[in-house]
Amino acid sequence: MYTVIGCDRCQTIWIVERKPVTVKCPRCGKRHKFTKLRKFAEEEDLEVVRAVRTRLLSDKRSNRSR
Numbered sequence: 001m002y003t004v005i006g007c008d009r010c011q012t013i014w015i016v017e018r019k020p021v022t023v024k025c026p027r028c029g030k031r032h033k034f035t036k037l038r039k040f041a042e043e044e045d046l047e048v049v050r051a052v053r054t055r056l057l058s059d060k061r062s063n064r065s066r
Contacts, residue, residue: 022034
């Protein structure tokens with residue numbers, strides 16, 4: 001199982017495998033309880049969650065340029 005999650009401090013979006021107790025944001029280093037994080041997608045297929053993350057990042061970039 002793969003999950004697309006987002007950091008509430010720096011808004012980084014990344015993918016984690018399985019359901020860990022805690023995760024560390026790869027950008028700002030903040031440690032989060034997995035159950036408290038916003039989950040954008042949960043899927044068995046890694047390619048599906050990669051596509052979701054790519055779409056979210058693309059939407060985020062297009063909103064900045066407005």
